[in-house]
Amino acid sequence: MVRARGTSRAAASDPILTDAQWAKIARRIVAAAGIAPEGDEEACRWVAVRHADDHIHIAAPLVRQDGKRPKRDHDQRAVQREARKIEVDYGLRRLKPGDGTAAKRPTRKEHFKAKRLGQDAATCDILRLRVRRAVAAAADEAEFFALLEATDVTVRLKIGPSGDALGCNFALPGDTNDKDEPVFYAGSTLAPDLSLPKIRERLASTSPQPATAQPGNPWHQATAATERIPHHLTHDDDQVAQGQLEALGAVLDLLPVVAPATVKADLEQAAAVFERATRSRITADRDSARVLRRSIQTIWRDQPQDSDGAGFAMLLDTMLTAVAYAMHWHRTRQHAQQEAAAQQALVHLQTAYAQITEPVLAGLAHRAPSFQMKRRYAHHLQEAVPEHAERILNDPAWDALATVLAEAEAAGHNTATILDQALGQRTLDDAHSPARALTWRVRRLGERHVPSPMAQAANARSSRATLSRPTPPQPRAVANEATPMRRPLCR
Numbered sequence: 159m160v161r162a163r164g165t166s167r168a169a170a171s172d173p174i175l176t177d178a179q180w181a182k183i184a185r186r187i188v189a190a191a192g193i194a195p196e197g198d199e200e201a202c203r204w205v206a207v208r209h210a211d212d213h214i215h216i217a218a219p220l221v222r223q224d225g226k227r228p229k230r231d232h233d234q235r236a237v238q239r240e241a242r243k244i245e246v247d248y249g250l251r252r253l254k255p256g257d258g259t260a261a262k263r264p265t266r267k268e269h270f271k272a273k274r275l276g277q278d279a280a281t282c283d284i285l286r287l288r289v290r291r292a293v294a295a296a297a298d299e300a301e302f303f304a305l306l307e308a309t310d311v312t313v314r315l316k317i318g319p320s321g322d323a324l325g326c327n328f329a330l331p332g333d334t335n336d337k338d339e340p341v342f343y344a345g346s347t348l349a350p351d352l353s354l355p356k357i358r359e360r361l362a363s364t365s366p367q368p369a370t371a372q373p374g375n376p377w378h379q380a381t382a383a384t385e386r387i388p389h390h391l392t393h394d395d396d397q398v399a400q401g402q403l404e405a406l407g408a409v410l411d412l413l414p415v416v417a418p419a420t421v422k423a424d425l426e427q428a429a430a431v432f433e434r435a436t437r438s439r440i441t442a443d444r445d446s447a448r449v450l451r452r453s454i455q456t457i458w459r460d461q462p463q464d465s466d467g468a469g470f471a472m473l474l475d476t477m478l479t480a481v482a483y484a485m486h487w488h489r490t491r492q493h494a495q496q497e498a499a500a501q502q503a504l505v506h507l508q509t510a511y512a513q514i515t516e517p518v519l520a521g522l523a524h525r526a527p528s529f530q531m532k533r534r535y536a537h538h539l540q541e542a543v544p545e546h547a548e549r550i551l552n553d554p555a556w557d558a559l560a561t562v563l564a565e566a567e568a569a570g571h572n573t574a575t576i577l578d579q580a581l582g583q584r585t586l587d588d589a590h591s592p593a594r595a596l597t598w599r600v601r602r603l604g605e606r607h608v609p610s611p612m613a614q615a616a617n618a619r620s621s622r623a624t625l626s627r628p629t630p631p632q633p634r635a636v637a638n639e640a641t642p643m644r645r646p647l648c649r
Contacts, residue, residue: 172250174211181206183244184216190240192230193218200224234258254494259437261286261349271333281333281341285311286348289328290433291415291647293352293360294408294451295458302361309647314342316354326354351404351437360404363444364451376456377469378602383450384409384473385583387480390446391487397443399487405447406480407436409454410503415647416457417470421510428506434499435484438491467518472598474511481507519594522558532560538574546586553593562597566604576603 175183184206188194194201204218222228238256245252264272264280272280288309296302306313306328316325327342335341346353351360383405390402410429414422456462464470485500526532540547550556567573580599586592 172212173248175248177208179248180208180214183248184214186240186244187216187237188218190236191233192228192236193220200226202228254498256495257439257493259350259439260434260495262347275332281330282343282348284330285328285343286352286433287411287430288647289345289348289352289357290407290411293357294411295455295647296361297364297455299358299361302357305647312340312342323354326357349433349437360444363401363448364455375469375605376453376460376462377464377473378606379449380409380453380457381469381473381476381598381602383447383453384476384480387450387476388483391483394446395443396440396491398446400438400440401442401444401447402450403484403487404436404442404444405450406477406484407432408451409477412454412458413473416461417510418467418514421513424506424510424513428503428510431499431506432481432503435488435496435503438488438493438496466521467514468522468598468601471511471515471518472602474507474514475595475598478504478507478511515594519555519558519597522561522597523555525561526557527560527564531564532557535560535563535573535577538577542574542578543581543586546592549586550593550596553591555591555593555597559593559597559600562601562604566600569604571604576600579603 184204185194185196188202188204189196194204200223202218202220202222204216206214206216208214220227220230235258242252242255244250262282264282268280268282272278275281277284288306288311292302292305292309292311296305303313310331312329312331314327314329315323316327318324325344325346327344328348329340329342331340333341344353345357350356387402387406391399407429410425410432414425414429417425462469481500481504485497485504488494488496488500536547536551539550543550550559553559563573563577566576577596577600580596580603583599586595589595
């Protein structure tokens with residue numbers, strides 16, 4: 159039995175190491191792996207071969223000179239720890255330490271094969287994405303397999319003596335071996351959470367329950383559920399928090415499918431990198447995330463009305479905050495790879511958010527209410543949040559905020575009340591654009607609960623009374639086809 163290992167430069171900017179340096183690195187790696195501990199005369203024999211400037215291969219028989227097998231307990235973790243030290247000692251790019259829950263990276267052979275086949279990515283990466291999307295979209299196991307079939311994924315089940323499916327392997331058409339047979343990847347090989355038992359657990363956690371099957375606007379339901387993620391990450395136990403992160407990853411997996419073409423690429427990249435942030439060694443409690451999972455599935459299936467794009471923009475706004483909290487949650491638990499993944503996802507989400515919100519806010523600003531109404535809203539802001547009033551009133555999104563306040567008032571809401579509710583949802587201290595943040599909150603509150611006719615009459619009297627008060631001058635504001643019922647999971 160022979161053990162082979164590859165060691166390569168982490169980045170193109172790393173220095174070219176000499177043969178002597180690679181020899182020292184090889185000795186450190188085989189010692190860390192338990193193959194040839196330093197000073198052990200009876201250790202396994204090994205050889206390191208340098209094929210190019212940037213890497214070596216190490217091969218060794220897994221039998222010691224005394225005929226015994228080497229002790230390689232926790233060998234992978236020990237080698238990773240030693241590799242991190244080597245990066246420091248030789249001035250190489252420092253990689254983030256892992257916890258053993260990351261998906262395997264494609265090998266060089268898989269990358270070269272993908273190029274020959276004309277694929278944008280390695281087969282394992284394509285399969286991982288399609289399987290994850292199918293899990294996020296499916297309501298049950300039957301639909302999961304149907305969705306895979308619809309995206310050209312071949313499934314081969316592992317059947318036990320009882321006749322039950324115990325596992326499943328996945329393959330892409332055209333990806334074959336030298337015998338012209340499909341190359342199958344086990345779900346657990348694609349990612350630790352994509353084995354059939356793990357998939358079944360995820361599907362079971364998505365099944366609706368009478369208590370959670372509530373009618374309403376799924377954009378608002380998804381947004382409200384995402385908005386609660388920061389609270390779960392900061393106040394609930396780690397199991398609940400891990401379940402929320404899984405659900406957040408499911409939303410990101412499906413979001414590119416329902417997104418406008420202009421932001422699909424950034425959202426796909428955000429989903430691809432955040433996938434690493436959805437896994438840790440903490441067991442997930444998924445019960446609190448049912449509403450979020452079901453609402454994004456409803457958005458994918460039914461394509462609810464979102465004529466001006468505000469529903470999508472509101473959801474992205476809350477996702478930015480949720481991903482930022484996910485990054486902090488992983489940091490406090492020293493999940494270095496997951497923290498870095500969340501940080502990368504945040505960059506792509508911010509790019510998509512900027513592209514989505516600009517036309518939506520411009521459309522709202524175009525419908526801004528009268529100067530007199532805006533003066534009244536400004537007066538309430540100066541009374542309610544004097545510390546933020548100036549920033550809000552000079553924010554480019556102020557006209558959009560005034561528009562949604564006017565729309566809420568026309569629907570029968572009391573403007574002061576709904577604005578107070580929006581201000582009380584979360585602090586504006588860390589908001590890049592406080593007026594924009596309030597715009598989405600007021601829009602959501604205004605559409606969520608429409609007051610009764612009696613309450614509308616009372617609200618109207620209250621608004622007229624507020625209008626009669628003297629108000630200070632207001633700063634000048636800066637203005638700024640039908641589809642099928644079910645969307646495919648791939649473009």
